[in-house]
Amino acid sequence: MTTAQKVTAFIENSGEWKEEMISLRKLFNSTELAEDLKWGVPIYTINNKNVVGMVGFKNHLGIWFHQGVFLKDPKHILVNAQKGKTKALRQVRIEKGDTIDEETILAYTLEAIENCKAGKEVKSEIKKIITPxxxxxxxxxxxxxxxxxxxxxxxxxxxxxxxxxxxxxxxxxxxxxxxxxxxxxxxxxxxxxxxxx
Incomplete structure (x- = not known):
């Protein structure tokens, strides 16, 4: 099964978020990003670097910007899902009944691509392994x-x-x-x- 087929299958089985994911997939695929499936969810990359992904939860659809901390966020739509823990990842939450502002999501995605190309990245800390x-x-x-x-x-x-x-x-x-x-x-x-x- 190709990556595209796996992503299609994922979206087909995404329940109540199917239509939104179809729209977002079309939007992400209109850019230069490559479509992938990581951690069981659709992720869009450039030069093998994660840029944006999406996943449906019970109460919201999350659009993850992997280095979202660098986005300007003029619409104030980005949230840090785990304050104090998450350093770079930011997400947009779409709740049931919300209309996806595709123009804004596209603008954020294009900025995220440029940031990635420019090498803007929070390096993850390597935690020392303490073996009991x-x-x-x-x-x-x-x-x-x-x-x-x-x-x-x-x-x-x-x-x-x-x-x-x-x-x-x-x-x-x-x-x-x-x-x-x-x-x-x-x-x-x-x-x-x-x-x-």
């Missing part, structure tokens, strides 16, 4: 577990380390380690089952 002692012990005791864990991306390693750390009791930590060993040996991340595409 029980996980270190399990890794030391099982060579295959250790080798496959080291081959995981830093993000996946961090997810596993945090999963073990967040358990309050030692027996829960041990149960969690027991649960993740086969996942790690299969090269899976903790949250891979929630990530499509």
């Amino acid at each position: 002692s029980l996980l270190k012990k399990a890794l030391k005791e099982d060579a295959e577990f250790n080798a496959t864990f080291k081959r995981l991306t830093p993000g996946k390693q961090r997810e596993y380390a945090e999963y073990i750390t967040t358990a309050k009791q030692e027996k829960t930590k041990l149960k969690r380690i027991e649960k993740i060993v086969p996942m790690v040996k299969n090269g899976l991340g903790l949250n891979d089952k929630y990530k499509n595409g």
Whole structure:
């Protein structure tokens, strides 16, 4: 299945936001952006850099500008979904019954493209992985577990380390380690089952 077919299938199954997504897709595809599917949702890129994406939620349709922090936002429509956490991403929220102002969305998209070409980007911080002692012990005791864990991306390693750390009791930590060993040996991340595409 091609990327275009995957995006079409995604939109066809997007329920109440289908019509809005069809309009937005047409708008994004009228620019020089390339259409892709990442994290199971349509993302539009230039030079392999994420520029804008869209996804429907229960109460709103989100249009994400990946480096939206650099947009001028003359209409004051951009929101930071997680203040204090999200540094670069900004979104426009379309609620049921709202009309999408395609002229404004296109203008923001074109500005986002120019910003991307100009190299405007908030670099994500690389967080140090703090491996809990029980996980270190399990890794030391099982060579295959250790080798496959080291081959995981830093993000996946961090997810596993945090999963073990967040358990309050030692027996829960041990149960969690027991649960993740086969996942790690299969090269899976903790949250891979929630990530499509």
